[in-house]
Amino acid sequence: MNANQVAERSRILEGLVTFVTRSFMVEASDIDMDKSLIDQGIIDSFGLMEITTFIENTFGAKIQEQDMTREAFGSMNKMATFVYRRKCGEI
Amino acid sequence: MTETAPSARQPGVTRQRCARCVLSAPFPNIKFDVEGVCNFCRDEVGARSDDTAIDRGRARVMELFAARKARGATYDAVLCNSGGKDSSYTLKLAVEKYGLTVLSFTLDNGFVAPAARDNIHRIVDALGVDHITVRPALDVFKSVVRAASMLPIYGEQSLTRISAGCNACISLVNTTALRLALEKEIPFILAGFTLGQIPANGIVYRNHYRFLAESREASMSRLRDAVGLEVDRLYGVPDSVIDRAPTYPYNINLLCLESITETQILAEVGKLGWKRPSGLDGCSSNCMLNTFNNYVHERRHGYSPYELELSHLVRKDLMTRSEALEKLADQPLEQLPYLVKSLALSPEDLATLGLSADGQVAG
Structure with a gap:
């Protein structure tokens, strides 16, 4: 990734963190960015659906049924990368 | 000024609540400012974001x-x-x-x-x-x-x-x-x-x-x-x-x-024959088990599971703060003996929940 791409992905991650902290009453420092939010006890499966709706509404990244995997949604970092790649048309 | 209000679960114990909504001090990540208003009430960005999502x-x-x-x-x-x-x-x-x-x-x-x-x-x-x-x-x-x-x-x-x-x-x-x-x-x-x-x-x-x-x-x-x-x-x-x-x-x-108050909802469903059941807690209009669930939640977490919902309604002017507080306080704990018996809780479970052998709130 070049500097602009890194900045864009960081902006997406920041937006996701803001949404999760605001919606699920956690501090950013409570979140392990490389672990599943469900495994960390921060959200339940319904929370995951809320995040997908937030992603579609906020970043305009359309999420298909086949996207709903742990590879794409298994951590905050994975979600940010997924959204970035979808927006760029890489996936 | 932050208000204190007695806890329905622990009579005599007071807790700090937001002066504007009904969130209380044990709620996760809550902070109160000098006026006793919580950070959730002060979150105008979050409120705008909600409106957009709606x-x-x-x-x-x-x-x-x-x-x-x-x-x-x-x-x-x-x-x-x-x-x-x-x-x-x-x-x-x-x-x-x-x-x-x-x-x-x-x-x-x-x-x-x-x-x-x-x-x-x-x-x-x-x-x-x-x-x-x-x-x-x-x-x-x-x-x-x-x-x-x-x-x-x-x-x-x-x-x-x-x-x-x-x-x-x-x-x-x-x-x-x-x-x-x-x-x-x-x-x-x-x-x-x-x-x-x-x-x-x-x-x-x-x-x-x-x-x-x-x-x-x-x-x-x-x-x-x-x-x-x-x-x-x-x-x-x-x-x-x-x-x-x-x-x-x-x-x-x-x-x-919808932007509708509880009073308006009750009036609308009343026209169809809906009648408020008696004997339920202030936050439920259908389920008897809710009283037990609320009790357990407050015992484990220190706050009511309805604080967030009621606070949202208060912020949206769909319910007054005093109405919300009334709902939180309206818990028919006298039903706990029947409920814990029906659930067949063990003596150890009852003790953990601060209940006597017959399901009464201990102390």
């Missing part, structure tokens, strides 16, 4: 409903009908405002107040809606509620809006509704949640069952360990049903799109 949700709902007619299904929607005022009003909205053909569905968990059952029948009759009741094996259901109440089955942060016992029941409602929708090829699942009970981004979402099931496997595994393999029968949807269905349905919470 507008998007409304547009999406209209788009989905407009496209439904070509499907040719017998029912447009299955509606999770608890018999409470909110789901009753949601049914009215679905039929009268949105013109949907609805299958009303009630999960009878064994604790539905008799008066709530009467309300269900009066409302579906008045609206001319088909209705079915599903009653799970109550011994298994009660084991699930016991486990959810006594053990860390669900993630702590996922219980800020709901008690563990209610979460166990609502999950069962959702799974059963999904199974019905898939079996009958019904494109929408409706429920009577309000904002505060769910975040604004949860108004409309597609129910990707397999992904959701995978996501909740950790809590299901803990539940299996505590209760047994029977939980899979309760909370699972057979592959044959999923594979046969053309697509997953959408879950839609129509009530979140």
Whole structure:
């Protein structure tokens, strides 16, 4: 990734963190960015659906049924990368 | 000035509450400013973001409903009908405002107040809606509620809006509704949640069952360990049903799109014959078990599972702060002996919950 791409992905991650902290009453420092939010006890499966709706509404990244995997949604970092790649048309 | 108010669970104990809403000091990540107002009330960015999400949700709902007619299904929607005022009003909205053909569905968990059952029948009759009741094996259901109440089955942060016992029941409602929708090829699942009970981004979402099931496997595994393999029968949807269905349905919470007070809701459902059941806690209009679930939540977490929802209604001027406080305080704890006996809690469980052997609040 070049500097602009890194900045864009960081902006997406920041937006996701803001949404999760605001919606699920956690501090950013409570979140392990490389672990599943469900495994960390921060959200339940319904929370995951809320995040997908937030992603579609906020970043305009359309999420298909086949996207709903742990590879794409298994951590905050994975979600940010997924959204970035979808927006760029890489996936 | 921050107000203190007595706790219904611990008489004589006072707690700090937000001066504007009803969130209390034990609520996760709450902070009070010098005026005693909490950070959630001060979060104007979050409020604007909610409004945007609601507008998007409304547009999406209209788009989905407009496209439904070509499907040719017998029912447009299955509606999770608890018999409470909110789901009753949601049914009215679905039929009268949105013109949907609805299958009303009630999960009878064994604790539905008799008066709530009467309300269900009066409302579906008045609206001319088909209705079915599903009653799970109550011994298994009660084991699930016991486990959810006594053990860390669900993630702590996922219980800020709901008690563990209610979460166990609502999950069962959702799974059963999904199974019905898939079996009958019904494109929408409706429920009577309000904002505060769910975040604004949860108004409309597609129910990707397999992904959701995978996501909740950790809590299901803990539940299996505590209760047994029977939980899979309760909370699972057979592959044959999923594979046969053309697509997953959408879950839609129509009530979140309305700006309406409780008084107005009661007036509207009252016209259809709905009557407020007596003997329930101030936050429920259908389920007797809610009193126990609230008690356990407050005991474990230090705050009511309804604080977030009621605070949202107060901020939106849909309820006064004093009305919200009244609801929180209205807990018929005298029903705990009956409820804990029905759930067959062990003496150790009762002691952990601060209850005497006959289920009275100790001390």
